Amino acid sequence: MTRKAMVWKPISKQGSMNGIKSAVPKHSAITFKDNNTPVSLQYDDVYFCKDDGLAETKHVFLDSNNLPQAWSDYAHIRICETGFGTGLNFLATVKLFEETARPEQKLFYTSIEKFPLKKQDIEKSLGHWKEYFGELYDLYLDHYPIAIDGFHPIMIKPNIFLVLIFEDVEKAITELDDIQDFFFLDGFAPAKNPDMWSETLFKNMARLSHNKTTFSTFTAAAFVNQGLQANGFQTQKINGYGFKRNMIVGQFKSDKTRPLDNNKKQSITICGAGLAGSCLAWLLKELGQDIVLVDKDSDLDNASSNQWGLINPRIGAERIPAFDYINGAFALFLRHAPDNLFKQIGSYHSPENEQKEKRYRKFMNDVAWPEEYVQETPQGLFFPDAGLCSPKKLRDFYLTDIKITHGTDGDVLATSYQTSYGNLPLQRIRGQISYAHAPNHNVKHSYLYSHYHAPIDKDRLVFGATFDHWTEHDEVTEEDHQRNLDALEYKGDVSIINGWAGFRCSSKDHLPIIGKLGNKYINIGHGANGMISSLAAAYIIAYEIGLIPQPFSRNVLEAVSPARYNES
Structure with a gap:
């Protein structure tokens, strides 16, 4: 089956994507000071001490939570951090874990960050510790996620998991249900970022704690101390690191025991x-x-x-x-x-009707992914x-x-x-795609409209797909090849080679x-x-x-x- 070249149809049939503003930057805006110490432009505060950030991490979070001794009896060690930043606290914790943990122990590290750093900024910030962290440094950067809102589970190794939550702390902490063993309260100073240090945070820390859960934080701010005490934490001021005279540590006081680990x-x-x-x-x-x-x-x-x-x-x-x-x-x-x-x-996504165009505009304006992950183009939205x-x-x-x-x-x-599966509302949907010879097609990306087409190699395309509830067989048909050809928005000559048909299992929602x-x-x-x-x-x-x-x-x-x- 062959289709001759057709007149190019505009991908956006209901008008252009005019009116979509550029995506709001999600990444943290930073500059660098002495020793490549990163400084937030949003909060005018450093991510870690310019003299020795690693020593600061060890004092404020590891030593002050009595690690590794305090996790020695736990099969699954659960840590929740507010303010992931560069990941320095995470790397220092993982290194300590690998040096001291028993073979059967696992580290589950969950961290919340509203404004994630770009990978290249992390590399610049942590570069002078690259040799110290060794393989962990490379594994961490290799698995660093794209900076879109939500949860990002990362298996660094089968016994080391990082869950990065790119979200405001007030929202993220309410979506967590894992009981935690340790809280690392990092982030920027309360005077610079008061919204993070909220009653919502302290209340949910209590919800996620057991009677041996401890916390530490670099700050000694009175309202932080009072908020933690009001939610069941016994607190204590100890010596801070560097120029910080004091910091706060503490333990949750209740009769709530730690859940058993499935090990x-x-x-x-x-x-x-x-x-x-x-x-x-x-x-x-x-x-x-x-x-x-x-x-x-x-x-x-x-x-x-x-x-x-x-x-x-x-x-x-x-x-x-x-x-x-x-x-x-x-x-x-x-x-x-x-x-x-x-x-x-x-892939290019073009809105083929007014309803989709409105949805695309709201996606760019309101959801606002960083521009390196989506760009507006004359063909629609491009996701590299x-x-x-x-x-x-x-x-x-x-x-x-x-x-x-x-x-x-x-x-x-x-x-x-x-x-x-009983009363589960499942439906079986048949779809057929077509493979075609399209010599020197010069299609570099996939294109999605009411259907799609994409390059297999320089001379072949895949396109489709049909979507129907009524066909009961999974045989490839000429009729469905024609339906795919009729919907195809590639303008060159194509000749059908073969195809594939099968059934999708979908729920009603x-x-x-x-x-x-x-x-x-x-x-x-x-x-x-x-x-x-x-x-x-x-x-x-x-x-x-x-x-x-x-x-x-x-x-x-x-x-x-x-x-x-x-x-x-």
């Missing part, structure tokens, strides 16, 4: 060897669990067998949980994606970190060294629409269903976002099993939970 090696059977099941099997194996992966089909022909799919963020007018979930999953995929499988070519990946090859990557046996049940069900249902965990309904959503789902289930820290906000976890369908 036993488990045998977990996962049913379903598509992307959702294979990704979960990979992560749980990385975390040291015994994994049994079963599937009803030995050849996996129907399990995430598509050759190409798009990796994209979600454009939303506001930050609802669905937006935070998909974009958190997108950022997580960028940190995990195998370089040889992910073609990071960037987006790209193209093969679901089939990604599935096979996750399945490396994992044996699949025949089976139809497990502790975790990742079986798409092929299992009955278009969010996946992840979590405990009865006596099993389920991991289904990822729809068109399977490659990124499967990875986020694996983190969520690992969290619910008790293996990692809280990876996403409470709002997001509730939005994807099967419990959202329970009758009230």
